[in-house]
Amino acid sequence: MISNGNAFSLQNFEEQVSKIMLQRGQEYYEAGAVEDLEDNDGKWTAEVEGSETYAVSVTLKKDDKIVQYYCDCPYDGMICKHVIAVLYEIRDELIKRIAVPKKGSKKNQFEDLLLKISAGEYRVFIKDYAPKNKDFKLAFELFFADKDGRIDTGxxxxxxxxxxxxxxxxxxxxxxxxxxxxxxxxxxxxxxxxxxxxxxxxxxxxxxxxxxxxxxxxxxxxxxxxxxxxxxxxxxxxxxxxxxxxxxxxxxxxxxxxxxxxxxxxxxxxxxxxxxxxxxxxxxxxxxxxxxNKHEEFLGFIDAWLPRLANRNSRYQEDFFETSKIEFLKAIGREEEAGELIVQNMEIVEVRQAEVDKAIDNKDFILAKNLVGEGIGIAQEKKHPGTVTQWEKQLLRIALLENDLLLVRKYYKQFAFDSNWFSIDYYRMLKATYSADIWQGVIETTIKDITIKTTKKHGGSKWESLNSSLLSALSPIYIEEKFTDRLFELVKQETDIDRIMKYHNDLVFTYAAELLQLYIPALEIQGDNATERSRYAQLVGNMKNIMKAFPHEKEKVIAVAKKLKAKYPRRPAMLDELKAVLL
Missing domain, CATH: 1.20.58 (Methane Monooxygenase Hydroxylase; Chain G, domain 1)
Known part of the structure; x- marks a missing residue:
């Protein structure tokens, strides 16, 4: 962004920027990449389609001097191609305005002219103009297609x-x-x-x-x-x-x-x-x-497709068509044929699930569990862990119907502490199966087990500290159980501002002063590591959030912004973003 712009205008900007950047900006302009151009009393805004959609603003004086410009792309140079494209577009728009008739011109000149033309003159014009302009002829024929059945609208x-x-x-x-x-x-x-x-x-x-x-x-x-x-x-x-x-x-x-x-x-x-x-x-x-009632036609269509799918080696499509055929046969009352197909296609999850549902509805839980057990074996053989989990949730469903508390707890715990994520819903369902005093022992054992498992899994990884791994694994429990002191013990060892601020709402009422002491150096570290505009914007966003949370301590945040400004004078995008904190 610039703020003095005395020698920078719509008339001479092409002479003020590098030829390479000018060429790139012109290419964007000519390709129509500038969209939603708006003028608000000299403050122009637009969006430019690049690798992403970028927001651009340009402020002009009445004499077309460029006072300020801004683009939220990561480019760190003086002016980016997106701004140049918008400058071309603004200049084009202003030229169009000059061509608009001055005050006093008839606003309804076109409408008045239409009223003065006779039907015969219309026909002569259309007959003469339509062969020369195919778009007009096409639009005309479509508009009046209902007047002539010979017109092929397709x-x-x-x-x-x-x-x-x-x-x-x-x-x-x-x-x-x-x-x-x-x-x-x-x-x-x-x-x-x-x-x-x-x-x-x-x-x-x-x-x-x-x-x-x-x-x-x-x-x-x-x-x-x-x-x-x-x-x-x-x-x-x-x-x-x-x-x-x-x-x-x-x-x-x-x-x-x-x-x-x-x-x-x-x-x-x-x-x-x-x-x-x-x-x-x-x-x-x-x-x-x-x-x-196109039963045979539909079944014939399916039967013609199935051999083709076997040749295409498309298991998903083949399963879809087999399932569709079974559902259709059931819908039209041909249960015996549907049953034969079910037996032949029990490897298909949807087919097996329908049989499990039927067994559960009939309260035949033994059959249901056998069907699920076979489904798990098939899924494991195919190495489909997601399908294994799907079937295990059916075992939980059956355990609940049978009031098998031990099995219910087993699956609640398994789904609550999945290896990929933590489920608060299953956690709370697990907790609800215990009395308050027994739960304390259960959760302490669980925390100990997770700590051992996480430490072993970390194995001295260089990508993440052990503390960060433990924080990710244990923080959901500490937050849910309101173990605020334990949560802070892990958080205070972090230096990444985003990771620390993730737990702000959980800790601020108990550890406000301590959090601020963590935030200030972490902000500077984030500034040191940031290398593009999106990261600078993220940094400034964190600064604003901290000043909002600690309004009486905002000078400490401003001091960090000033320090970064002095440390990195050659990062114009950073300096531009920091203005939101320093102004």
Whole structure:
């Protein structure tokens, strides 16, 4: 950021910055990376799409002099490419303003002109202009499509989407930013489809949905959709199809049309290779098959898919289709066939779970436990620890129904102190099974066991101190049991400000002065280790929180900020962030 800017303006900034940075900023500007540009009485703000979305602000005087500028990117130099892109955008906007007619011009000149033109003149203009402007012709035909049944709206919508694909694709690839913009425009078209559906024009809504789906599913194979924008658009299309086929106002003719479309389209494996939309569409397909009595067609579809899945070596998809077939056979009353398939597919978790549920409902706990035990063995053989845990929770469920207190406590403790996280819910359920006096002995033993286990697991690791490992493992217990003194004994040995402040609310009422003594040196350590703007912002955030917690001691925090400012005069991003504390 600058604050004097006397020789720095919109007219000469290109001469004031390095050629490399200027080129990068210009590229961002020309690529349309500057978004949401706003002017608030000379204070301009915008967002710039880079590797992330960065916030930029620029303050101008009336003579276009640049008084201040700011960007929250990590760049430490004089001016970053994001600010330069915004300067270009501001200059462009100001030029546009100059071109706007002055006061006194007719505000409704265009509307007045429309009123003066005759219907014949309209026709002559449209007939002459439409061949020269394909976008206008396309929009015109779509708007008036209901006036002429010969107009193929499917082709028109396809042309629109293909044009968008071409617009946002470069060298056979759609990048991150382009994917977002493309998805935004497709969603606008899909929203139009929802509008048609609301008006019960299901035919036009279905045309939009099918065209958008078929084109989008191809695009997702060659794009960067790490933002999830295209995936969300496909889910949006799926919801439109669902509203057309399964909504309260859905008609039989449309149910038939949607069923036929899905029966054909879902033979393409691409729908199941990217995201969950293929499975969402399968749910619609299956529901329709039940509603409109297309039993054999649906079962034939499943049977045609299963051999293909074996060849594709796709266990998840194969399990999904087998489970769908079983559920469908049950739904249409063909229990015997469903039973045969269940026996053949007991390795599928969902199939086995359904049988466990049935056994529990029948209070046949022995059978239920046998089924779960077999499921655990299968999961262990496949090395699926998550599935093992899932089955163990079924054993807990059964133990609760059988009032097996020892087994209940075993699983409560296991799930409370999972190796990857601490569960406060299971901890409290475990505690509730003991009287207060017995619990004291239980928890002390547990703390001792965790300490031994954590120390052994740490094994002199260089990545984290033993104290930090013990703090992570024991702090949930100390907080829940209000063992504040023990918690502070571990916290006071830490030097990382973020780790210390994590326990601020748990300790501040008992150890306020001691905490402040820990915070001050830890802030300086954080400042010494910070190397980019996001870390500087985190540092300043911690400073603000400490000053808020200790308003009478804020000078101590300010002293740290001053010390860091003096120590690192060549870190402009740090100095810029520290202003929030020093001003």
């Amino acid at each position: 082709k028109l919508y396809t042309d629109i989407i293909k044009k968008l694909i071409k617009k946002y694709t470069g060298k056979g690839y759609m990048d991150y930013r382009s994917s977002q913009s493309f998805a935004k425009e497709v969603n606008q078209l899909v929203d139009k489809g929802f509008g048609f559906a609301d008006k019960k024009n299901f035919v036009e809504a279905f045309v939009i949905a099918t065209v958008a789906l078929k084109e989008m599913i191809q695009v997702i194979t060659y794009c960067d959709d790490s933002s999830g924008a295209l995936g969300d658009a496909l889910i949006n299309i799926t919801e439109l199809i669902s509203s057309i086929a399964l909504g309260d106002d859905a008609i039989m003719d449309m149910k038939e049309r949607v069923f036929g479309f899905l029966q054909t389209e879902l033979t393409d494996g691409i729908y199941f290779d990217y995201g969950d939309f293929g499975y969402e569409l399968m749910d619609i397909f299956q529901t329709l098959a039940e509603e409109i």
